[in-house]
Amino acid sequence: MEKKFKKFLVLISFLSIIGFLLAACDNSEKTEGSKKADIPESENAMENYAVGDTFKAKEEITIPMLYSDHPNYPYKKDWLLFEEIKKRTNVTLDMTIVPMSDYAQKRSLLISSGDAPIIIPKTYPGEEVPFVSSGTIVPFVSSGTILPISDYVDLMPNYKEKVEKWEIEPFLESLRQLESLRQDDGKYYVLPGLHEDVWPDYTLAIRTDILEELDLEMPTTWDELETILEKMKEAYPDVTPFSDRWEFKSTLNFAATSFGTSAGWGLGSALNFDKDKDEFVFGPASDGYKEMVTYFHDLVDKGLLDKESVTQDDEQAQKKFVNGESFVIGTNSQTVVDYRNDLNEILGKDKFAIKKIVVPGGPAGQVMGGSKLENGIMLSSKVKDDPNFEAILQFIDWLWYSDEGQEFAKWGVEGETYTKDADGKRTLTEDVNYVGLNPDGTKALNADFGFSGGNFAYGGTTDLLHSMFSEEEIEFQEAMHETKELILPDPPIRYDEMELERSTLLSTPLKDFVDTATYEFILGDRDLAKWDDYLKELEDMGMNDYVDLANEVYKKEK
Numbered sequence: 001m002e003k004k005f006k007k008f009l010v011l012i013s014f015l016s017i018i019g020f021l022l023a024a025c026d027n028s029e030k031t032e033g034s035k036k037a038d039i040p041e042s043e044n045a046m047e048n049y050a051v052g053d054t055f056k057a058k059e060e061i062t063i064p065m066l067y068s069d070h071p072n073y074p075y076k077k078d079w080l081l082f083e084e085i086k087k088r089t090n091v092t093l094d095m096t097i098v099p100m101s102d103y104a105q106k107r108s109l110l111i112s113s114g115d116a117p118i119i120i121p122k123t124y125p126g127e128e129v130p131f132v133s134s135g136t137i138v139p140f141v142s143s144g145t146i147l148p149i150s151d152y153v154d155l156m157p158n159y160k161e162k163v164e165k166w167e168i169e170p171f172l173e174s175l176r177q178l179e180s181l182r183q184d185d186g187k188y189y190v191l192p193g194l195h196e197d198v199w200p201d202y203t204l205a206i207r208t209d210i211l212e213e214l215d216l217e218m219p220t221t222w223d224e225l226e227t228i229l230e231k232m233k234e235a236y237p238d239v240t241p242f243s244d245r246w247e248f249k250s251t252l253n254f255a256a257t258s259f260g261t262s263a264g265w266g267l268g269s270a271l272n273f274d275k276d277k278d279e280f281v282f283g284p285a286s287d288g289y290k291e292m293v294t295y296f297h298d299l300v301d302k303g304l305l306d307k308e309s310v311t312q313d314d315e316q317a318q319k320k321f322v323n324g325e326s327f328v329i330g331t332n333s334q335t336v337v338d339y340r341n342d343l344n345e346i347l348g349k350d351k352f353a354i355k356k357i358v359v360p361g362g363p364a365g366q367v368m369g370g371s372k373l374e375n376g377i378m379l380s381s382k383v384k385d386d387p388n389f390e391a392i393l394q395f396i397d398w399l400w401y402s403d404e405g406q407e408f409a410k411w412g413v414e415g416e417t418y419t420k421d422a423d424g425k426r427t428l429t430e431d432v433n434y435v436g437l438n439p440d441g442t443k444a445l446n447a448d449f450g451f452s453g454g455n456f457a458y459g460g461t462t463d464l465l466h467s468m469f470s471e472e473e474i475e476f477q478e479a480m481h482e483t484k485e486l487i488l489p490d491p492p493i494r495y496d497e498m499e500l501e502r503s504t505l506l507s508t509p510l511k512d513f514v515d516t517a518t519y520e521f522i523l524g525d526r527d528l529a530k531w532d533d534y535l536k537e538l539e540d541m542g543m544n545d546y547v548d549l550a551n552e553v554y555k556k557e558k
Helices: 002-032 080-089 100-113 157-165 169-177 208-213 222-235 246-258 287-301 314-322 335-346 381-385 389-401 403-411 462-466 471-483 497-523 528-540 543-557
Strands: 061-069 091-099 119-123 191-194 203-207 271-274 279-282 328-331 354-356 373-379 418-420 426-428
Touching (some): 080 389, 100 119, 203 335, 222 287, 246 287, 246 328, 246 497, 279 543, 287 497, 287 528, 314 328, 373 389, 528 543
Antiparallel strands (some): 203 328, 203 354
């Protein structure tokens, strides 16, 4: 009896081992397979979906989406855009409509409550981790309400192809450094819009008719711009020639690059990488930063730059420019059209001339910063449990990242909203207008059809980007690329969770102080002769600890 029992135990042990090995083998196969192991089977996904395919769900599906409603082209459920999306893809978008002015706040509330729709567009990298009361950038991500999309990009062939083909990775790395795309877990949570090339847009607009009147050439450096402003002031003593918009942050952003630093909209982490020393430094404490604020302070001191540039709203700045109270203002490809339209009404067509200037060079040379990324999409983590998860990712990949989808979102339907000739040149149809491309058109591509709207149309090839540019804008783009050396993004700093928290606690008060002090230096409310006092204040606020932490992490993770 005892022998039989021992044999039974041996048999049980043997079967247990076999069962364990089989389970381990099965688990190994799941682990070593594709990332689709934890994805629900999606009956409506396309099989073997690849670059060049037009996505179409096998059966009709509905995808909830948040929508930022622009007042210039308010949402219409019967737009051709939605009709054609359903026709081509079998997808109906169930929209949650939010006014553009309330979008950021409403988006935060919806995400925090767990009620956000699956697709959350119009998200700039960094906005996936909204503010908490301390100003720390942390939160939605750690709560698990936003999908770590980087885990699933293998299901998005168009996105992956463009990242590789257009050499996007350094720009993704740069954003990771700025605590935006990358979180402490090494994943990212925003699918950014992807551009084939860096797209410089913001610069200064100048009244070229005034330049011609005073026999002046377009400036190529900041010093030349100062000379031009002085000549304008001499000729028009009651005019402050340069009055800016966007709280001067746009100008600080594109000017800073040519002074070898970062500022304004581009301040970011406030850390700049010194390639020669292979280490990070605090940009706003650098000689280049001092040179930059000194330059703009001198413009204010001479009456060449309007003090209200840092406080006035955009409408006030634009009003001054179009009423002849200033001759220089910040601009981009769209606002220069707005200025021209207003000036046509006030001064009359052919009574003036304005132009975007190539961003002036500075002490750091003829250089430009920039990114191949723009705002993009977050996904609610609920999508992972959706039976159509894979189909939803395929739809997003096609609409936002395929050549076909990007052209469709921008131009609409060939034969209805645009035509294309044998050379591939696109032209709006006779009755359709957009950004002045067809002034006689009575219908707007965005307002009447839904195309070229901010929720769907971003990124793409340079050809697609240029296809809606005026000749003037293409000339600006080409001049920037021909005359400027591109400054590549700084290397990433891969903080872990604790390091990121400490870095944020140190950087937040430092950056707030820098923003205030920068304005004070420029306006003359803080004496530039006491720059050393400013540096001491930065040190007392933990600047050295912040920089040391960044360099420790950078060197550890190299």
